[in-house]
Amino acid sequence: MNSASFLRPLAFKRTGVTAPNRIALAAMTNQQSLPDGSVSDDEYNWLTRRAEGGFGIVTTCAAHVHPRGRGWPGALGIDSDALLPGLKRLADGIRAHNALALVQIFHGGARAPAELAGLPPLSASAGTLPGDSNGQPAVEATEDDIAEVIAAFAAAARRAEAGGWDGVELHGAHGYLLAQFLSPLSNRRRDRWGGVLDNRMRLLREALAAVKAAVSPRFLIGVRLSPRVFPGQDADVTREVFAVARTLIRDSIDFIHFSLWDFRTTLTEAEGGGNASGATPRLLNLAVESVGGECPLFVAGKIHTPADAAEVTAAGADVAALGRAAIPYPDWPRQAAAGPFNPAHPPYRADNLTAAAVGAPFLDYLRRWPGFVKG
């Protein structure tokens, strides 16, 4: 029996809600929703199986808050009350296993394909994103568009609470709409939504405030950020993301989730400066420092083994969020609790993934991740 610290419960102060342990399923797009964005049996089985396997917190894939923010075919929607029955069934299924159920609420911005929305994508500024030169050009969001986005985040959170979810995670990471406003590489506006950091983070803060006003005080509200967003950013831009976290904490937030892609990455590596381990701080340490124990800190990025989870929690993170390791190992937390457990690395056999409640559409999607699936 393992008594690692990540197996202890975690109480969220403001809301009084408690997670049974500190292992979260990170948001993972799986393209298994029905064409109208409603929950399918594949989506239900994928998430409830991880709750059954002992994940203390289960997060949905990025769910679009507005039809114009839909990122993928088969994406989960939370942009209409018509989707509530499926969302409610899913929340009930996750919570039946004692896990906290979170919806990741999101707007794709420039990365929401025009053919899905029937409209050109919106972003902070017109054109393509840095590094996405083959992507579709976005149009600059107007004041009305921005007000609509903020209202859509609030309506999505209200729906999540009405559907029985424990909380929401606003997706401010990975270069989608909220991150497109945050980064000076994608936001070239000169109005109150662009320019200095205070202006670039206004959309995220206003969306957060609107979400808070739309739900009860028991409902968890967190934000996911990533320090590395667009190619070509310098250390100042990377460090800004940690300043954003500090501001959000001052605004009052229930958790911050840093998506690091690899928890061992140093600041220099994040800038493309090669391996300078020891010479510059790890992004993990900067995340811990920025949060300063003021609210629970979730960290994701190549947490594969129980030793990795123990390492990130020993460094000061409160929750180890698992992405890829949770795909072949739905019982990862139970196995970690039971004793020595050494999860294998990819590639994984397709039939084993199917047995782990990975539905056919998700399996097809995973075949596009190099070296993940065999057979």
Ligand SMILES: Cc1cc2nc3c(=O)[nH]c(=O)nc-3n(C[C@H](O)[C@H](O)[C@H](O)COP(=O)(O)O)c2cc1C
């Ligand atoms: C198939 C797949 C889909 C993902 N979809 C999302 C998503 O919808 N939202 C998000 O914030 N991150 C998404 N991510 C990133 C993961 O949440 C996680 O941060 C990342 O995979 C690093 O953690 P890992 O090394 O444990 O996989 C996705 C990752 C994978 C592998």
